[in-house]
Amino acid sequence: MPTLDLEKIKKEIIDSQLWRSVFRGGVWKDTPRDRAGHIIGNVWLHLHPVKLRPRALKWTYTWGMGGISFALYLLLTLTGVALMFYYRPTIGLAYRDIKDLEFAVTLGMFLRNAHRWAAQAMIIAVIAHMVRVFLTGAYKKPREFNWGIGVLLLTLTLFLSFTGYLLPWDQLAIWAVTVGTNMAGATPVLGNEGPLGALVGMRINNDVRFTLLGGTMVGENTLLRFYVMHCVAVPLLVGILLILHFWRIRKDSFSAAPYTATEEKVDVWPHLVKREYIAAAGTTLFIMIWSILQNAPLEAIANPNVTTNPSKAPWYFVGLQELLVYFDPWIAGVVMPGLIIVGLVAIPYIDTNPKGVGYYAWKERPFANTLFMLGVVMWFVLIYIGNSLRGPNYAWYWPWESWYMLKAAPAPTWSVFGPKGAGSYSMLIGIPLMGAVSAAWMLLPKLIQKELDGKKTMGAFLGLVAVFAAAGLAMGKMGAAEGGFLLFFLGASFYFGFVLPQRHIRALDWPRYLVTMILVISTMSVLLKMCARLAFNIKYVLTIPSISMNF
Amino acid sequence: MSYRKAFIVSNALMLAAFVWAFAKDFYAPWRPYQAKYYQMAADVMEKQAAVEKDPTKASNLMAEARKMRHSPMEIKQIIAVDLGRFDRCVTCHVGMDEYTNTTLKNDFTENPYKAHPKVDTALIKAHPFSKFGCTSCHSGQGLATQVEPAHGWVKHWEKPMLKGVTIQGSCVKCHDNFETLKGAEVAAAGKKLFNRHGCQGCHAINGRGGVTSVDLGDIADKPFERISGYNFMRVRIDGKELANEHHDSHWNIQNWILAHLVNDPVEVTPNDPFAHLNSEPISPSGMPDFTKEISRAEADAIVAYLSGMTKEEVIPYRYHVAAAPVKEPALSAVAHGKFVYAKYGCQGCHGLDAKQGRRRFNGSSNAQKPYDEKMSETERYEQMNIGAEPTLPDLMGTYTHEELVKKIEAGVPASDATRWSLKGPMPMVYMPAWRGKISKQELDDLATWLLSIAKKDDSGF
Secondary structure (H helix, E strand, O other), rough: OOOOHHHHHHHHHHHHHHHHHHHHOOOOOHHHHHHHHHHHOOOOHHOOOOOEHHHHHHHHHOOOHHHHHHHHHHHHHHHHHHHHEEEEEEOOOHHHHHHHHHHHOOOOOHHHHHHHHHHHHHHHHHHHHHHHHHHHOOOOOHHHHHHHHHHHHHHHHHHHHHHHOOOOOOEHHHHHHHHHHHHHHHOOOOOOOOOOOHHHHHOOOOOOHHHHHHOOOOOOOHHHHHHHHHHHHHHHHHHHHHHHHHHHHHOOOOOOOOOOOOOHHHHHHHHHHHHHHHHHHHHHHHHHHHHHOOOOOOOOOOOOOOOOOOOOOHHHHHHHHHHHHOOOOHHHHHHHHHHHHHHHHHHHHHHHOOOOOOOOOOOOOOHHHHHHHHHHHHHHHHHHHHHOOOOOHHHHHHOOOOOOOOOOOOOOOEEEEEOOOOOOHHHHHHHHHHHHHHHHEEEEEEEOOOOOOOOHHHHHHHHHHHHHHHHHHHHOOOHHHHHHHHHHHHHHHHHHHHHHHHHOOOOHHHHHHHHHHHHHHHHHHHHHHHHHHHHEEEEEEEEHHHOEEEO | OOOHHHHHHHHHHHHHHHHHHHHHHOOHHHHHHHHHHHHHHHHHHHHHHHHHHOOHHHHHHHHHHHHHHHOOOOOOOOOEEOOEEEOOOHOOOEEEEEEEEOOOOHHHHHHOOOOOOOOOHHHHHOOOOHHOOOOOHHHHOOOOOOHHHHHHOOOOOOOOOOOOHHHHHHHHEEOOOOHHOOHHHHHHHHHHHHHHHHHHHHOOOOOEOOOOOOOHHHHOOHHHHHHHHHHHOEEEEEEOOOOOOOHHHHOHHHHHHHHHOOHHHHOOOOOOOOOHHHOOOOOOOOOOOOOOOOOOOHHHHHHHHOOOOOOOOOOOOHHEEEEOOOOOOOOHHHHHHHHHHHHOOOHHHHHHHOOOOOOOOOOOOOOOOOOOOOOOOOHHHHHHOOEEEOOOOHOOOOOOHHHHHHHHOOEOHHOOOOOOOOOEEOOOOEEEOEEEEEHHHHHHHHHHHHHHHOOOOOOOO
C-alpha cells in the first residue's frame, strides 16, 4: 500500500492553476515575506498594517473592543438581512410578521434574538472601545480626526439601534420611539416646543420632529422611514465611516506605545489576526447562547391610544430621559446630548497634555481621565436609575418594591427666578445673577494664579456647606436628607468643577480653557440641578416663559 | 490555552451552539402532539382494518393508516380571510383539522387530540372552521404554536381563551338576536340580569343607557394598561386572591368584570379618599355593592354577556344577524311607570323597585352621624361608606308631577349632589340628565308610578 504523502498533495493543490488563480502567492513557507504577503495580498486583511507594536496585541491594552464592535456589526448585517426576508414595514403586517418569526419561521426566533441582543451588545462594546481609547490617550495627535469619526460612529450606532427599536411595532416600540422623538420636538429653533421655535414659525407639522416621523405622531410613515434608515441609509453611512476609521488606524499607525526604545515590531499575521478571530468567535458564541436562552421582548401590538405606564426610551437613552425629571426636554434631549457629542469630538483639540499616548496613565493625566470617567459613570448611573428605579408615573421604586404599590405624587415644585418666582422683578435679577455666577465660575479657576491645596480647599468648602445645612436644620427649613444632598452634590460639583480645573488646567490658553470649562460646568449643572430638585423641590432656577426657555 | 486550541474549541462551540439553536427550533413543542396524533389515528385505522371483512376496504384502510403514520410534520393553519384570523391551533389540535381528520370526529377524549365536540349540531354547521377559524369564538393567540402563548396565558396577550360559558360572549359579537338564540342562553340571561339590576342606568352600552360611568360597548377590549395591578391585587374571587401575576391568565378582562360583581367595588378600587398620595382626595369606585344581590352564577352570566362587547374586531356586515324589534308592553300608566323605572336602570342607584337607595360614597343618609372634624379617618371612612342614594318613596311626597318630570329630565349635576363631608373626595356619583333619552310618555308614567309609591306625610302639615 503506497503511503499518503500529504505534503505532496498540498503542494500540488496549491500549485494548481485553480488555486493560484484564486489566491496570490505560492507555497506557504512562513517566512516574514510570506506573512507580509498574506496581509498585503488579501483584500480583507490589507486594511491591517504588516507589523505592529507588541503592546497592541495585549488584551489588557485593547480589550478587543474595537474588533468586537466590528464583529457585532457584521453579525448584525447577517442576521438583519435574513430578517428582511420575513419582515414587511407596514403597520398592518409588521407585528404579525414578528409573531410569524417567533412561532412559524425556522430559526426565526433565534435570528430575531441574535439581532436584538447583538445590537445591545454592540452599544456596550462601542462605548467600552471609546473608554479604552480615551484612557490610553489614543485620540491624541495625529489621531484627532479618527477619534471624531469614532464619535460619529458611536452616535450612528445608537441611531441604528433606535431606528430598529420601532420595527416590531409593539407597545414597547412605539412608546420608546415616541419618547425619543418627542425630544426632537424640543430642539431650540427647529422644534415646535423648543425655545425660539414658535418665533421662527415652527409648528407641529413642519418642525424637525415632523421630518423624522413623517407625520405628527408615530405612524405608518414613521415605520417606513425608520425601516429605510435602519436597513439602508444608516448602515451604508456606517460602512463608509468604518472604512475611513480602519484606513486611518493603518495610516496613523496603532496607538500602542513601545515598551522599550529598541523593541522590534511583530507580524500582524498571525499574531493579531488570530486574536481578532478568537474575539469575533467568542462574541458570536456569546450572542448565540444568549439568543438561545433569552427571548427578545415583544409586547402587545402598538396602540397609539393606550400609553404604557411608565413609557421608557430604549435603555441607552434612558439616561437622557432621566434628565427630563430635572430639565426641560430641550436641555435633556437636545443640548445635553449635543454637548456630549461636540465635547467628545473637541477633546483631542483641547487636551494639550502630550503625555500618556499609547498606555494607561492615570497619574500623568489626572484631569482628563477623572472628568471623562465621571461623565461615563454619570451616564450609566442615570441609565440605571431610569431603567431600574423608575416605575409607574415615573415614580421612584426601589428594586425590592412592587410596582403595584401606589406612590405619592411628587411634592409641588417652584421656580427661583421668573414671573412666578420670588419677587415681581425676579427675572430681571435672575438673568444677570445667573450670568454673573456662571462667568465667575468660568473665570475664577484660571484667575487664581497660585495652585490651591486640594484638601484644604475642599475642607473649607464642605465646612461652609455644613454650616449652612446646620443653620437650615436648626431653623427647621431642612431635614437631614436635604443636608446630605447638599453636602454630596455641592461637594462633588465644587471638587470636579472648581478644585480640579484650578489645579490642573489653569495654565491652558484661553480658548481651550473656556471650551473645557463650558463642558465641565455643563456636566456639573446636572449634579446641581438634581440637588436643587431633591433638596428644595426647585423646578427651574430661571424661567423665561415668553420664549419657552427654562433652566 | 494556545490560540490554536482556542481556534478549534471556539469553532467547535459555535457549531455546537448552532446545532443547539437548530435543535431547539426543530423540536418545537407542537411536534410531539402532532406526532402522537398521527400514531394514534393510524392505530385506530389499523384496528378497524383488522376487523374489516371486505379485503379491499381493509387494504384501503391499511394504506390510509400507513399514510397517516408517515404524515409530514408541519405547522397547520386556518386562514379565515373575512375575519382576519390566522389560526394555527390545528397544528396541535389535529383532530380539529379538516384536512387530516376529514370527518372532524374521533374517539379520543384527551386534549389536544380529541375532535371538536358537537360537530353535528346546527351551531357548528353554521360556523365552518374554514370560514371562522378558532379564535373568532374561542379567543386566544391564533398565530402562536406553543401551549401557553397559544392559549393566551402570557403577558402582553390580552385576549386569552374564553373559559366555560364565557364563550357565549362570542355569539353576542355578531348575533344581535342572541337573546332568542339557541346556545347563547347564558349570555341572554346575563343581559337580563344586567338590565334587571340597573347596570345600564350608569353604564350605557353603545350609547344606550346612563352616562355616569363608562360605556361598556367595548369593555372586552379594555387594555390592561388601564387597569392597575394595584387594583387587580385587591380582587377576591370565591374568597381567593387572584394569582399575583399577569401572565398566568387570571388577570384578564373577564375576571376584572367579575371582580366588580363579587367584590365590593370600593375595596377593589379604593383610590385615595384622604389624599394620602395626591394633593386632592379622590373618590373610590362609585359603583354600589352588588354582592348580596347577585349570585356567583349570575355574575358569570353577566361576564359572559359583556365578553362579547368588542369594537376592536372588524366583523364584516354580512356576518351580523339583526334582532327583531322589541315591543313595548301595553300596560296601565302606573304599571308602565314601574316598567320604565327598570328599563332605564334607575334601580342601579335607587334600588330594586325603588325600595332602598344604594350606597353612594360620601353621600348623605339617615343612618349617618353628623360630620365632625374630630372623627378619625376610619370613622369618617365608615360614615362616608354608608352614604346612600335617595330612597325615592321618602322624597317623592314633596314633588308635584311636573317638578318630578323636570327633575328626572335635568338630573343632578355632581356639583349639586349632597355630600356628607364637604372636604370629602371627588368626583361624586351624580344623576345624569335623562332628557331626550326617556320619551315624554314614559316620563309621565314614571312620575305617576313614583308618586303612587311615595310615603304620605303623616305629620299633619
